Amino acid sequence: MSFPKQISGSRCRVCGGPVSEFFDFGRQPLSDAFHEQPPADELFFRLAVGNCSWCTMVQLMEEVPRDRMFHAGYPYLSSGSAVMRDHFGKVAGRFLETELTGPNPFVVELGCNDGVMLRTIAEAGVRHLGVEPSGGVADLAAAKGVRVRKSFFEEQVATEILAQDGPADVIYAANTLCHIPYLGSILRGVDALLAPDGVFVFEDPYFSDIVERASFDQIYDEHFYLFTVRSVQSAARPYGLELVDVERLPVHGGEVRYTLARAGGRRPAPAVAELLAEEHERRLTEAETLAGFGSRVEGIRERLVTLLRELKAKGKRVAGYGATAKSATVLNYCGIGPDLIPYITDTTKAKQGTKTPGSHIPVLGPEAFRDPYPDYAVLFAWNHAAEIMEKEVGFAGVGGEWITYVPDVCVV
Ligand code: DWN
Ligand code: SAH
Ligand code: ZN
Secondary structure, three states, X not given: OEOOOEEOOOEOOXXXXXXXXXXXXXXXXXXXXXXXXXXXXXXXXXXXXXXXOOOOOEEEOXXXXXXXXXXXXXXXXXXXXXXXXXXXXXXXXXXXXXXXXXXXXXXXXXOOOOOOOHHHHHHOOOEEEEEOOOHHHHHHHHHOOOOEEOOOOOHHHHHHHHHHHOOEEEEEEEOXXXXXXXXXXXXXXXXXXXXXXXXEEEEEEEHHHHHHHOOHHHOOXXXXXXXXXXXXXXXXXXXXXXXXXXXXXXXXXXXXXXXXXXXOOOOOOHHHHHHHHHHHHOOOOOHHHHHHHHHHHHHHHHHHHHHHHHHHHOOOOEEEEOOOOHHHHHHHHHOOOOOOOOOEEOOOHHHOOOEOOOOOOEEEOHHHHXXXXXXXXXXXXXXXXXXXXXXXXXXHHOOOEEEEOOXXXXXX
16 A cells, blocks of 8 residues: 655755656665564555755655654664664764863754663763654663653754753754755754754765665665755755765765854865865766666666575575665565565564565564574675674674675675
C-alpha cells in the first residue's frame, strides 16, 4: 500500500525553484520499518532524487510524512557504534571548550537520539535540551541524565524553548537536519532561539562524497536532503544566517560539519570558499555528473546481483552484516530477498527477530553470525567497516570473505 503522498512535485522544498529528477530507485519501503510480521499493507513510496536548478539543493521528489518515520518505535540507536560514541564525545568536548565558556551557557540538540552527545554535556553540568520526537530513543537519553523534550523541532517549538530557557549559545544537529523537509521552519526557529553570537552547527552526509563513492544507499526516505556547501549556504542566507565554517568528517562514509552564525557576526573561515571552489570544479550538481552517478549505480546493482546469484549457484552461504536504514535502498532497488541473503545480523535488540522492510530478510542477533560463520558477508554497515572488521577478525580467520558495494562491488 502507498500512503497518501505529500508530493513535493517539481518545486524545490527550499526556494520554490524547479527540481529536475536525476535518479529513480522505484518503489521503496520506509527504511527503518522493521516488522516481526510485515503487514499486508506495508507502506511504500517512490524514492526518486532531483536537484533544484535555482539553489542546487539535492532532494527527494516525494516526502514521507514525518510521524511515519519518527515515532516511539524508531529503532536506530546512535550509541551502537564505538567509533560514533567516541566521535560524539569529542563533539561535546569541543563545544565545552570553545562555545560554552560564558556564564550559564545553554546548548540545544535537535535529534539527540539516545543521548550519545548530550550525556557528556549533562555530566559536565551544563544547561542543555535535547529535542527528539522518537519516544523510545528519547527515553534512553533521559535515562542517561539528559534533559529531553519529546517533539519535532520546528519554529513554534523553538519559540517555546526560548520562552522557557532563554537563548541558546549552540544549536547542534547530527544526521538530523537532512531528515527535515521543512527547512524554512527550522531556520526561522534557529533564528528565534539562537543567542546573538551563538552558532548553529550541523553535520550530515556530504553529497560530494556520495557522488564520488557512488554510495547511493545514503538515499532513502529519512535523508530528504543531500547537502552541499553551496546549497546550505544559499538555504541559510534568507534567514540572516551565514555559513562561517565547514569541516569534512570521515564518519558515516563522509560528512560535512557546517557552522552557521548571524550574518556579519563571525568572519568565515577560508575552508568555506575552498570547498565551494572544489564543488564548482567538480561540477557537482551538473546534469552530466548526476547522469554519471546514475550509470554507476546501475552498474553496481548489476554486479552485486550477479555476484550473489553466482555464490548461490555454487552453494556458498551468504549473510548480511548490519540491518542499516541504508540497506533498504540496496535490497529493494536490487530486488535482493532471503533467496540470495537468508539473514542479516545486527546488534540492535529492536531489530532482532524482525524482517527487513520490503525485502523481508530475517534479522538475527550478532551471535548468529558466528554460529556457524557464513562463507561470505555483505557489509551493509560499510560506514563502520574498520570497527566491524576489527571485531570480527575470527571471520577472516576461518576464510570468510566480506562483500562490499561502496565504491564498487568487491570481495575482500
Ligand atoms: O542518518 C541516519 C544514521 C545516522 O543512522 C538515520 N537516518 C538512520 C541510521 O542509518 P543507518 O541505519 O544506515 O546507520 P548505521 O550507523 O550505518 O547503522 C549501523 C547498523 O549496524 C545498526 O543497526 C547497528 C548495526 N551494527 C552491528 O550490527 N554491529 C553496527 C556496528 C558498529 C556493529 O558492530
Ligand atoms: N543525532 C543522532 C541521530 C540521527 S537519526 C546521530 O547522529 O546518530 C535522526 C534523528 O532525528 C532521529 O532520532 C529522529 O527521531 C530525529 N528527528 C527527526 N525529525 C526531527 C525534528 N524535526 N526535530 C528533532 N529531531 C528530529
Ligand atoms: Zn531551490
